[in-house]
Amino acid sequence: GAGVSQSPRYKVAKRGQDVALRCDPISGHVSLFWYQQALGQGPEFLTYFQNEAQLDKSGLPSDRFFAERPEGSVSTLKIQRTQQEDSAVYLCASSLGPGRDYGYTFGSGTRLTVV
Amino acid sequence: AQKITQTQPGMFVQEKEAVTLDCTYDTSDPSYGLFWYKQPSSGEMIFLIYQGSYDQQNATEGRYSLNFQKARKSANLVISASQLGDSAMYFCAMREGMNRDDKIIFGKGTRLHILP
Numbered sequence: 140g141a142g143v144s145q146s147p148r149y150k151v152a153k154r155g156q157d158v159a160l161r162c163d164p165i166s167g168h169v170s171l172f173w174y175q176q177a178l179g180q181g182p183e184f185l186t187y188f189q190n191e192a193q194l195d196k197s198g199l200p201s202d203r204f205f206a207e208r209p210e211g212s213v214s215t216l217k218i219q220r221t222q223q224e225d226s227a228v229y230l231c232a233s234s235l236g237p238g239r240d241y242g243y244t245f246g247s248g249t250r251l252t253v254v
Numbered sequence: 255a256q257k258i259t260q261t262q263p264g265m266f267v268q269e270k271e272a273v274t275l276d277c278t279y280d281t282s283d284p285s286y287g288l289f290w291y292k293q294p295s296s297g298e299m300i301f302l303i304y305q306g307s308y309d310q311q312n313a314t315e316g317r318y319s320l321n322f323q324k325a326r327k328s329a330n331l332v333i334s335a336s337q338l339g340d341s342a343m344y345f346c347a348m349r350e351g352m353n354r355d356d357k358i359i360f361g362k363g364t365r366l367h368i369l370p
Contacts, residue, residue, distance in 0.1 A: 170355050181258075181345050181360030182299070189355065198357075228297060234355070242289050242358070245299035 141165075143246035145231050151252045152221045160216045160249045164233030171214050172243060173206055174230040182230055188214060221253045257281065258346050258361035266367045267336050274321070275331040275364050277346030286350050288329040289358060290320065293343040302344075305329060341368045 144163040152158050164171050170189055174182035175198075184198040190211035199206070203222075208214040218225055228250050232243035259278045267273045279288065290302040305313045305320045313320045321330040333340055347360045 172357065174360075179362075181347075181362050184357045184359070187355065187357060194355075195357065230299065232299070242291075242301045242304060244301070245291075247296065247298040250297070 143231055143233050143244050145229075145246035145249050147249060148247065149250050149252075151254060154221060154223060154253055156221050157217065157219045158221055158251060160218075160229050160251070162214045162216070162231030162233075162246060164212065164214070164231070165244055166212075168233035168235055168244075169211075170234045170243075171208060172232045172234075173214070173216050174232065175200075176228040176230055176248070178227070185216070185229075218251075221251075223253050226251055226253045256361075257359045258348055260346055260361040260364050262364045263362075264365045264367065266369055268369050269338060270335055273333045273336050273340075273366065275333075275344050275346070275366065277329045277331065277361060279327050279329060279346070279348050281327075281348065281350050283350040286348055288320065288322070289347040289349070290318070290329075290331045291345045291347060291360075292340075293345060293363070295342070299345070303331070336368050338368050338370060341366060 146161045172187050173185040176182040186206045187195040188208045191208050203219045205217045228248040230248045232245045234243040286307045288305045292300045303313050303315045303318045303320050305322045312322050317334045319332045343363045343365050345360045345363045347358045349356045349358045
């Protein structure tokens with residue numbers, strides 16, 4: 140597609156529920172990133188994929204967070220047993236891959252509210 | 255320690271005036287890139303401008319310019335002739351290393367309000 144697509148746009152989950160957030164990167168983009176943006180804050184790095192390989196997951200806040208990209212295109216961020224502190228906007232970004240460039244292309248994000 | 259510091263949580267500027275958004279950064283890596291992103295209320299992050307640490311000249315993109323002062327570790331964004339559509343959150347960000355796949359670290363942002 141023309142841009143990075145994320146779904147759902149909004150998600151309300153009851154505390155303890157599992158959620159799955161989807162990211163559809165720009166076609167042909169090798170690299171994919173997930174960020175978490177709490178209200179009033181800048182985005183915080185969660186994890187990075189190069190094709191289907193998860194090369195950096197240092198930003199995942201707990202083992203309740205899990206991300207996958209099995210075929211090297213669409214990625215899913217899963218949060219198990221959601222907690223109120225998980226409420227945030229989850230941003231996905233993609234780029235062409237290793238090599239010098241000027242930045243990534245971001246999606247519009249999924250706003251997760253845990254009640 | 256904060257890698258990216260934006261000291262202005264909010265700014266109000268009259269339409270058509272120029273505005274400077276402050277950003278300082280902290281790194282010991284000689285190779286790095288600096289970015290500014292705009293985030294309107296719709297939520298998407300829009301790339302505005304990039305400056306590499308080895309670039310000799312300040313970056314410019316249309317009405318946006320980056321005032322890069324390497325010795326002071328400062329990378330302020332200047333928007334000339336501000337417009338109502340410039341009202342948004344603005345994030346300064348840094349990537350340590352020059353590879354596209356090094357992660358980008360963001361500041362806390364500045365909310366810019368353009369007044370008619």
